[in-house]
Amino acid sequence: MGSLSLASITDPRTISPSSYSSPSLQIPRHLAHSNGFFPFSSTGFLGRITSTGPVRAEMVKQTASAIDFSDPEWKINYQKDFERRFNIPRITDVFPDARPIPSTFCLRMRTPVSEEFAGGYPSDEEWHGYISNSDRVLLKTINFASPNSAGAVCIDPACTWVEQWVHRAGPREKIYFKPEEVKAAIVTCGGLCPGLNDVIRQVVITLEIYGVKSIVGIPFGYRGFSDSDLSEMPLSRKVVQNIHLSGGSLLGVSRGGPSVSDIVDRMQEKGINMLFVLGGNGTHAGANAIHEECRKRKLKVAVVGVPKTIDNDILLMDKTFGFDTAVEEAQRAINSAYIEAHSAYHGVGIVKLMGRDSGFIAMHASLASGQIDICLIPEVPFELHGPHGVLTHLKYLIETKGSAVVCVAEGAGQNLLQKTNAKDASGNIVLGDIGVHIQQETKKYFREIGVHADVKYIDPTYMIRACRANASDGILCAVLGQNAVSFP
Numbered sequence: 001m002g003s004l005s006l007a008s009i010t011d012p013r014t015i016s017p018s019s020y021s022s023p024s025l026q027i028p029r030h031l032a033h034s035n036g037f038f039p040f041s042s043t044g045f046l047g048r049i050t051s052t053g054p055v056r057a058e059m060v061k062q063t064a065s066a067i068d069f070s071d072p073e074w075k076i077n078y079q080k081d082f083e084r085r086f087n088i089p090r091i092t093d094v095f096p097d098a099r100p101i102p103s104t105f106c107l108r109m110r111t112p113v114s115e116e117f118a119g120g121y122p123s124d125e126e127w128h129g130y131i132s133n134s135d136r137v138l139l140k141t142i143n144f145a146s147p148n149s150a151g152a153v154c155i156d157p158a159c160t161w162v163e164q165w166v167h168r169a170g171p172r173e174k175i176y177f178k179p180e181e182v183k184a185a186i187v188t189c190g191g192l193c194p195g196l197n198d199v200i201r202q203v204v205i206t207l208e209i210y211g212v213k214s215i216v217g218i219p220f221g222y223r224g225f226s227d228s229d230l231s232e233m234p235l236s237r238k239v240v241q242n243i244h245l246s247g248g249s250l251l252g253v254s255r256g257g258p259s260v261s262d263i264v265d266r267m268q269e270k271g272i273n274m275l276f277v278l279g280g281n282g283t284h285a286g287a288n289a290i291h292e293e294c295r296k297r298k299l300k301v302a303v304v305g306v307p308k309t310i311d312n313d314i315l316l317m318d319k320t321f322g323f324d325t326a327v328e329e330a331q332r333a334i335n336s337a338y339i340e341a342h343s344a345y346h347g348v349g350i351v352k353l354m355g356r357d358s359g360f361i362a363m364h365a366s367l368a369s370g371q372i373d374i375c376l377i378p379e380v381p382f383e384l385h386g387p388h389g390v391l392t393h394l395k396y397l398i399e400t401k402g403s404a405v406v407c408v409a410e411g412a413g414q415n416l417l418q419k420t421n422a423k424d425a426s427g428n429i430v431l432g433d434i435g436v437h438i439q440q441e442t443k444k445y446f447r448e449i450g451v452h453a454d455v456k457y458i459d460p461t462y463m464i465r466a467c468r469a470n471a472s473d474g475i476l477c478a479v480l481g482q483n484a485v486s487f488p
């Protein structure tokens with residue numbers, strides 16, 4: 001609720017990759033952190049976050065095609081446009097008369113502000129721990145000398161160096177919400193992801209450091225706003241102290257749920273003026289709509305999003321929380337498939353991993369394990385049959401190595417499966433089961449060519465996300481949770 005709280009209303013916090021269709025998409029995924037801060041921590045609304053390699057490249061191409069490179073000003077215009085897209089809305093945009101107060105957040109002061117702020121708000125002018133609204137983080141760090149340089153994604157044909165900056169997360173010196181007037185709510189939506197509890201915990205702890213006393217959890221996602229048999233859960237440091245030691249979400253999650261207008265009605269009834277949403281693209285589309293509705297109703301409400309996707313497919317971000325843990329867990333399944341395959345005569349191990357539109361989990365787990373012969377991801381089309389098909393290559397591996405292990409992302413090869421048009425409660429398309437399909441086709445293929453093959457299929461789908469965050473994700477979650485409260 002730092003200064004940013006102001007963002008509240010428009011939720012500022014950050015950048016909204018969603019609305020993004022600019023070349024920023026070309027940014028390689030390795031630059032987000034700077035000075036220990038994760039620039040997109042409390043990112044606003046990631047409405048449409050899927051960003052697989054080919055999608056990103058295509059968007060860059062589209063954007064580039066709209067630029068007139070013969071205009072000597074193109075680079076300046078491009079940078080201005082980038083700055084505009086990443087502009088952080090301020091509470092003063094909606095409430096021009098809102099007056100800030102000195103921040104009640106100071107890491108030097110470990111005890112919460114006392115006496116109900118009777119003596120006024122503490123101002124610690126000697127503490128240089130605040131972030132300036134003008135601080136920026138450089139997104140792109142590689143200067144590709146030519147479009148032919150490996151991995152180069154360029155804006156113009158000459159691959160000109162264009163700096164791209166985003167706002168820096170962290171506590172501001174001035175805030176726009178008096179802690180004693182805040183009722184903060186936290187909600188977790190969509191699928192599970194390791195680290196949800198870590199983020200909840202850090203949001204609660206940071207709110208308390210600011211002096212906020214009224215904090216609640218909304219049970220089972222947005223559904224918790226509408227179901228009369230679900231009541232809000234009071235949260236405090238005491239309640240959340242050890243929740244990061246378990247996987248899942250203390251609050252529960254769900255897909256589907258009430259309309260945005262119903263959610264805002266409930267928020268008004270409950271007096272919630274700060275909402276922290278932890279979720280993926282759907283959740284953030286919802287958060288954006290909630291924010292717009294609050295704005296329309298002229299409610300001084302801060303809506304803050306913390307992006308969550310185990311698939312790690314958010315534009316511009318190096319890594320989303322839970323991804324590291326998922327990759328680590330996925331390796332266990334791969335190792336089992338490897339052992340099974342290598343202990344069998346002509347063994348073939350197949351492992352299916354999460355990854356709706358992107359193959360980051362499959363690819364990273366395959367690389368880390370060193371035990372995968374074939375990795376299939378949504379970004380790269382493939383054939384099962386034919387001379388260049390996966391099955392022909394499997395036969396070659398069986399003949400030359402005696403066994404083989406395949407890792408496939410759930411979203412890969414969907415063109416090979418019959419479409420069902422089925423959707424989940426949130427409207428997401430239910431994917432066909434590519435893992436089972438490959439298993440069946442592999443058995444059939446080897447039977448038909450008269451070669452013995454012992455096929456073992458492992459689907460650890462929920463095992464890689466229903467677990468506690470590892471140390472690296474734990475730290476990332478702590479930074480995200482703190483910045484969600486403290487960002488502008």
Ligand SMILES: Nc1ncnc2c1ncn2[C@@H]1O[C@H](COP(=O)(O)OP(=O)(O)OP(=O)(O)O)[C@@H](O)[C@H]1O
Pocket residue numbers: 189190191192221222223254255256257260279280281282283284285286287289308309310425426428
């Ligand atoms: N366009 C939208 N407008 C408002 N609410 C939405 C929208 N899309 C999804 N939601 C709501 O957001 C919540 C979560 O959406 P969804 O189930 O798609 O998960 P997600 O946030 O994308 O997470 P995951 O990464 O697990 O898919 C649901 O309650 C859903 O009703």
Ligand SMILES: O=P(O)(O)OC[C@H]1O[C@](O)(CO)[C@@H](O)[C@@H]1O
Pocket residue numbers: 190191192280309310311354355356410424
């Ligand atoms: O079965 P559920 O709970 O809907 O979640 C599965 C989906 O969630 C995701 O992890 C997206 O967050 C996808 O990879 C997967 O399709």
Ligand SMILES: [Mg+2]
Pocket residue numbers: 190280281282428
């Ligand atoms: Mg989603």
